[in-house]
Amino acid sequence: MSNFTVSKSSIDSLLKDVNQKSGIEQIETIEIVLGGAQVLTVDERAMLYKLLFDKVYSLGDEYQIGKALSNYGYFLTLTDRYQEAKDSIGKAIEIFKKYDYKVRHAFALSQLSLLEQRTSNYNKAMELNLKAYSMFDKDTISKYIREFNKYEQTKRDSIGFILSAFTIITTDFGLLFYELKDFDSAEDKFKECLNIAEAIGDLNRVAGTLSNLAMLEEKKDNLDYAVKLYLEAIETAKKVGNLNYIANINNNLGNIYSQNGQYPKSITYYQKAIDFYAVNDLKSPLLSTQINLAYVYFLAGEVPKAITVAKESFDSAKSLGSLQFMSKGAEMLSMFYSKNGNFKEAFEFLTIHKEYNDSLSKNIYNDEMFRMRTQMDFEKKEAQISILSKENSKKQTQFTFLVITIVLIAIIAIIIWNRYYSISKLATLVRKKNDELEHANQILEQSAVKLKQLNETKDKFLSIIAHDIRNPLSVIIGISSLIQDKQIIFDDEEYDNLNGEILSSAKNLNDLLQNLLLWSLTQRDLISFNPEQINLKGLIDNTKDLFKINANHKQIKIISSIPTGMTIFADLNMLSTILRNIINNAIKFSQINSEIKIEAFENEYSTTLHIIDNGVGMTQEQIDLLLRKEKSYSALGTLNESGTGLGLLLVNELLAYHDGTLEIQSKLNEGSTFILSFPQKK
Structure with a gap:
C-alpha cells in the first residue's frame, strides 16, 4: 500500500464505532461511509482506505480484499494517480477471475476502462467496456428492471448492485461515444442508464445521467434545455449530498452562461466549482475551471483578475507537471498581458506556450514575436534619440539630416519588408490550401477504401448469419421442439444423443460468435x-x-x-x-x-x-x-x-x-x- 497523508477530522467518532464492532461489520461500516464520501477530503478518504485494508487483510477474505482494491483504484483514478490505480484494479481483477466473481470482475473492468478514458486511450477503453458489457445477460437485466420492486429486501439489494454495475458500464459506453462525437449512440446509452437508475432509486446515478444528457444538449446548442437538465441534476444530487456532482455541474453551467454572455452568472458558478475542487484536492478539474474563470474575467473586461487567476492556474500546473494546462495557462497569460500593454511579459509567456504546444501556427508565432520585438526596439530607439537630441543641440542640422536619412531608410525597409511579407504570406496561404486539398483527397481515398472494407465486412456477416448461425440454431430449435411436444418417446440413449447434438451445436455457435466478435474488432482497429x-x-x-x-x-x-x-x-x-x-x-x-x-x-x-x-x-x-x-x-x-x-x-x-x-x-x-x-x- 502507498503512504497516506492523514489529517485529524471528525472521522475519530467513526473509528470508535468501528472498533466496537467485529469482523465483517467493521468492513461494512467503513464502506458505508466511503459510499457517501462526497463530503470527505482526499486525506480523509485515504485514511478510510488505509483502515479498510487493515481490516480486510486481517480478516483474510479474498472477496473483500478484491473489492477494496477495486474501489481504491477508482479513488486513485479520480485523484489522477493513474499508475497506482491501474496496479490496484489489476490486482482486484486477478482475484475476481480466480474465484469467478463475474459481476465484480465486470465492474473492475469498467473502472479500468474509466482510467484509460481519462488518459485518452479510447481504443483500450472501448475494448474493456465491451468485455465488461458482454459479461451481463441482457434478458436477465430486463427482467430485474421490470420486477425490481417485487423482490424481498435482501434479494433487491443483491439485484440492485448488479443493475448499478451494469449502469456504470453503460454510462462509460455513453461517455466514450460522446468523446468520439457519436452523440446519438451516447444519448441512447444515457437514457438506458436513466431508466435503470430511476427504477432502482439510485439518485446518484440519476443526477450523473441527467448531467450527461445536459452535456449532449449543450453540444446540440440547445442551451436552455441543457440548463434545465443541469439544474434538475443539481436538485437530485442535493438529496443525497453528492457535492462532487454538484461541483462538476456548476462548472458546466459556468460554460453555458459564458457562451450566452452572462458573465456574472458564469463567474458565480465557476467559483462554486473551484471552491469544492480546492478543498478536495481535485487538481485536474480545478485547473480546468480556473482557466475557464480567467477567460470569463477577461471577456468581462476585468483583466487584472483574469491575470491573477490564470497565474495561479499556471503555477499549479507547473507543480503538477501538466503540459496541457501549462500550455493553456501560458497562452491565456500572453493574451492578458498583451491586452494590458505589458509586452515583455506577454512575449515571455508566448514563448513558454510555444514550448509546450507545437501545434501553434508557426506564422502566427513569428508574427507575434516580430510585432513585440519591433515595439520594444521602437521604445529603446526613442529613448536613445531623446538623449542624443539633448547632447547634440548645437549640431541640429546634421542631426536632422541624419534623422531624415534614417527615416527614409526605415520607410524603404518597411516598404520592402511589407512587400516581402505580403508575398510570403500569399505563398504560405497557397501552400496551405494545396496541402488542405491534398489532405482532403487522401481522406476521400481512405474513406473509399474504408467503405469498401465495411461493405465486404457487412456481406461476410450477412453470409454467416444467413447460413452458419442459422444451421446450429435450427438444430437446437428442432430438437427442443421434439422434446417439448412429447409426440415421440425417446429412450435414455436417444436423449443422450439429442443432448449431444444440442451441446455440439451450441458450442459451434459460441465459437463462431467469439470469432465474429474478435474479427469485427480487427476490422475496426479496436483490438x-x-x-x-x-x-x-x-x-x-x-x-x-x-x-x-x-x-x-x-x-x-x-x-x-x-x-x-x-x-x-x-x-x-x-x-x-x-x-x-x-x-x-x-x-x-x-x-x-x-x-x-x-x-x-x-x-x-x-x-x-x-x-x-x-x-x-x-x-x-x-x-x-x-x-x-x-x-x-x-x-x-x-x-x-x-x-x-x-x-x-x-x-x-x-x-x-x-x-x-x-x-x-x-x-x-x-x-x-x-x-x-x-x-x-x-
Missing part, C-alpha cells in the same frame, strides 16, 4: 495488442483441454511435445485464438481414430509451432485459397462438419499484429502441417 513472454507448454496444455470432447468424439489423440520452460513472445489472447482455430480445423479434417501432433522449435530469430494432422489433406489450389487474406474459404469436415472459413481469415489477421507468418504443407489424403512462425522479442 489491443499487448505482447509478452508466454509459457508455451502451459498454454498448449490448456488449449488441448478445451478440445477433449471434440477429439474424443472422433477418437483423436492430441499429442504435444513442447519443451518445459520454452516461451514465446506474443499477445496471450491473440495466440490463444490462433491456436484454438488451427487445432479446431485439424480435428475437423482428421480421420476417425487418428492423431494430431503439436511441436515447437526456436532459434535466435523466431519461435515456430507445427500442428500436424493425418486428415484429408489439400491440393496446392486449396492451400492458396486458404492463405488469401482478403476472402475466406471453407469446406466440410470428415463428419460433414460445416464452417465459415472465418477462423483462418482471423488467424492471418492476428498473425499480422505479430509480424508472424503462416505456412501450410499438405498432401491430398495424407494430412496437413500448419507452421506458425513468431519473431523473437527484439
Whole structure:
C-alpha cells in the first residue's frame, strides 16, 4: 500500500464505532461511509482506505480484499494517480477471475476502462467496456428492471448492485461515444442508464445521467434545455449530498452562461466549482475551471483578475507537471498581458506556450514575436534619440539630416519588408490550401477504401448469419421442439444423443460468435495488442483441454511435445485464438481414430509451432485459397462438419499484429502441417 497523508477530522467518532464492532461489520461500516464520501477530503478518504485494508487483510477474505482494491483504484483514478490505480484494479481483477466473481470482475473492468478514458486511450477503453458489457445477460437485466420492486429486501439489494454495475458500464459506453462525437449512440446509452437508475432509486446515478444528457444538449446548442437538465441534476444530487456532482455541474453551467454572455452568472458558478475542487484536492478539474474563470474575467473586461487567476492556474500546473494546462495557462497569460500593454511579459509567456504546444501556427508565432520585438526596439530607439537630441543641440542640422536619412531608410525597409511579407504570406496561404486539398483527397481515398472494407465486412456477416448461425440454431430449435411436444418417446440413449447434438451445436455457435466478435474488432482497429513472454507448454496444455470432447468424439489423440520452460513472445489472447482455430480445423479434417501432433522449435530469430494432422489433406489450389487474406474459404469436415472459413481469415489477421507468418504443407489424403512462425522479442 502507498503512504497516506492523514489529517485529524471528525472521522475519530467513526473509528470508535468501528472498533466496537467485529469482523465483517467493521468492513461494512467503513464502506458505508466511503459510499457517501462526497463530503470527505482526499486525506480523509485515504485514511478510510488505509483502515479498510487493515481490516480486510486481517480478516483474510479474498472477496473483500478484491473489492477494496477495486474501489481504491477508482479513488486513485479520480485523484489522477493513474499508475497506482491501474496496479490496484489489476490486482482486484486477478482475484475476481480466480474465484469467478463475474459481476465484480465486470465492474473492475469498467473502472479500468474509466482510467484509460481519462488518459485518452479510447481504443483500450472501448475494448474493456465491451468485455465488461458482454459479461451481463441482457434478458436477465430486463427482467430485474421490470420486477425490481417485487423482490424481498435482501434479494433487491443483491439485484440492485448488479443493475448499478451494469449502469456504470453503460454510462462509460455513453461517455466514450460522446468523446468520439457519436452523440446519438451516447444519448441512447444515457437514457438506458436513466431508466435503470430511476427504477432502482439510485439518485446518484440519476443526477450523473441527467448531467450527461445536459452535456449532449449543450453540444446540440440547445442551451436552455441543457440548463434545465443541469439544474434538475443539481436538485437530485442535493438529496443525497453528492457535492462532487454538484461541483462538476456548476462548472458546466459556468460554460453555458459564458457562451450566452452572462458573465456574472458564469463567474458565480465557476467559483462554486473551484471552491469544492480546492478543498478536495481535485487538481485536474480545478485547473480546468480556473482557466475557464480567467477567460470569463477577461471577456468581462476585468483583466487584472483574469491575470491573477490564470497565474495561479499556471503555477499549479507547473507543480503538477501538466503540459496541457501549462500550455493553456501560458497562452491565456500572453493574451492578458498583451491586452494590458505589458509586452515583455506577454512575449515571455508566448514563448513558454510555444514550448509546450507545437501545434501553434508557426506564422502566427513569428508574427507575434516580430510585432513585440519591433515595439520594444521602437521604445529603446526613442529613448536613445531623446538623449542624443539633448547632447547634440548645437549640431541640429546634421542631426536632422541624419534623422531624415534614417527615416527614409526605415520607410524603404518597411516598404520592402511589407512587400516581402505580403508575398510570403500569399505563398504560405497557397501552400496551405494545396496541402488542405491534398489532405482532403487522401481522406476521400481512405474513406473509399474504408467503405469498401465495411461493405465486404457487412456481406461476410450477412453470409454467416444467413447460413452458419442459422444451421446450429435450427438444430437446437428442432430438437427442443421434439422434446417439448412429447409426440415421440425417446429412450435414455436417444436423449443422450439429442443432448449431444444440442451441446455440439451450441458450442459451434459460441465459437463462431467469439470469432465474429474478435474479427469485427480487427476490422475496426479496436483490438489491443499487448505482447509478452508466454509459457508455451502451459498454454498448449490448456488449449488441448478445451478440445477433449471434440477429439474424443472422433477418437483423436492430441499429442504435444513442447519443451518445459520454452516461451514465446506474443499477445496471450491473440495466440490463444490462433491456436484454438488451427487445432479446431485439424480435428475437423482428421480421420476417425487418428492423431494430431503439436511441436515447437526456436532459434535466435523466431519461435515456430507445427500442428500436424493425418486428415484429408489439400491440393496446392486449396492451400492458396486458404492463405488469401482478403476472402475466406471453407469446406466440410470428415463428419460433414460445416464452417465459415472465418477462423483462418482471423488467424492471418492476428498473425499480422505479430509480424508472424503462416505456412501450410499438405498432401491430398495424407494430412496437413500448419507452421506458425513468431519473431523473437527484439
